[in-house]
Amino acid sequence: MHHSDQTADDTADNTFSADERAETETPSAEAHAELRRALQRRPRTVPPRWLYDDRGSDLFDQITRLPEYYQTEAERQILADHSTMIAEMTAATTVIELGSGTSDKTRTLLDAFAARGMIERFVPLDVSEATLLDAAAMLGERYPDLDVSPVIGDFNQHLHRLPTGGTRLVAFLGGTIGNFYREERTAFLGALADVLDPGDWVLLGVDLIKPVDRLLSAYNDSAGTTDAFIRNALSVINRELGGNIDVGNFDYVPFWDGREERIDMRLRACEPERARIEALDLDVELESGEELRIEISTKFSQGRLLAELAEVGFADGAFFTDPANDFGIALVRRQP
Incomplete structure (x- = not known):
């Protein structure tokens, strides 16, 4: 069922086995539970x-x-400024991107690796098959000599699917690590340290x-896009799990949690909410004013x-920021 050992050849044509597709496209029993x-x-x-x-x-x-x-x-700026150094420091032959999405910023990184001439393959991992295939096609045209081997998967569950061999650099960009609660992080x-070999990056x-x-203004934009994004989680549950949550009965409430140093994004029920979610065989009753926690975004200091x-075995690298010091990228190596 798992294809972490797939060769580049059988993923290059963007085909995935039916069970792999089913397992990741339809959220698993585990996701339902x-x-x-x-x-x-x-x-x-x-x-x-x-x-x-x-x-x-x-x-x-x-x-x-x-x-x-x-x-x-800000992250794009850091990659533009430092990708050549990253390629030289790591000399990676495989670049893996977790939650790659459109692989947009990654092109800056891949350009630097391609110029250096050591990279052999790029492995984007993402849950959205459509996004992955579009990105793989685009990257295949841009880098004709590169094996582009997409992996459909959720980086929380499928790190074991990552291909092995050579020196690997795993890129996890976009500040996504900030969406994890401390224990999850x-x-x-x-788990990432466990699937990497000493010397991988x-x-x-x-x-x-x-x-x-x-x-706060970054998470409560005037266009209401973040509000729509957070609210969309309820629409997804309704559609995929046979739910009847009244999506309009919730206000989007973002706030800063100073103790945990994170933005906390919630939906607050305006009126009492009684909803049925068929696929979970679950009735949910919320009181007026009760909140659903949807996502957090932790902010970090370099230290x-x-x-x-270092606690999990990554050290010895570099830390890059943009000129305004808004965003940071850590480059660290898996220790023996």
């Missing part, structure tokens, strides 16, 4: 995976272009701590991030 538990706990949560159907991916893409949302451009980084993008008003990475 996780959501059922999350909705029954107090406070109630919705795991972020439910944000990303095709519409959710498109809305997030729109968010990255908003004037208030500085992260994407430790578990994820530990990780390139990790994080949003840096900054004034709260600036952070905090490098300490967390």
Whole structure:
């Protein structure tokens, strides 16, 4: 069922076995059980995976272009400034990108690796098959000598699908690591350390701590795009799981949690909400004012991030920021 050992040849034509496709495109029994538990706990949560159907991916893409949302451009600037150094320091022959989406910023990185002439393959991993295939086709044209081997998967569950061999650089960009709660983050980084060999590299993008008003406006944009993105999770649940949640009965409420140094994005029920989710065999009753926690976005200092990475066996690299010091990218190596 798992194809982490697929050769480049049998993924280059963008075909995936039916069971692999079924396993990742239809959220697994595990994802259903996780959501059922999350909705029954107090406070109630919705795991972020439910944000990303095709519409959710498109809305997030729109968010990255908003004037208030500085992260994407800041990260792009860092990659433009430092990709050549990253290629030289790592000398990686395989570049893997987790949650690759459109692989947009990755082109800057791949250009530097291609210019250096060592890279042999690029492995984008993403849950959205459509996005992955578009990106793979585009990258195949741009880098005719590169094996582009897409892997459909969820980076929380399918790290074992990553191909082995050569020196690998795993890129996890966009500040996505900030969406994990602390325990989840430790578990994820530990799992990543487990699938990498000593000498492999990780390139990790994080949003840096900054004034709260600036952070809040980035997650509560005037166009209402973030509101639509967060709310979309309920629409996805309704459609995929036979739910009848009244999506309009919720206000989007983002706020700053200073203790945990994170933005917390929630949906608050305006009126009492009684909903049925058939596929989970679950009735959910929310009181007026009760909140669903949908996503967090943790902000980091360089020291905090490098300490967390060292705890699980990543060290010895570099830390890059944009000129305004808004965003950071850590480059660290798996230790023996």
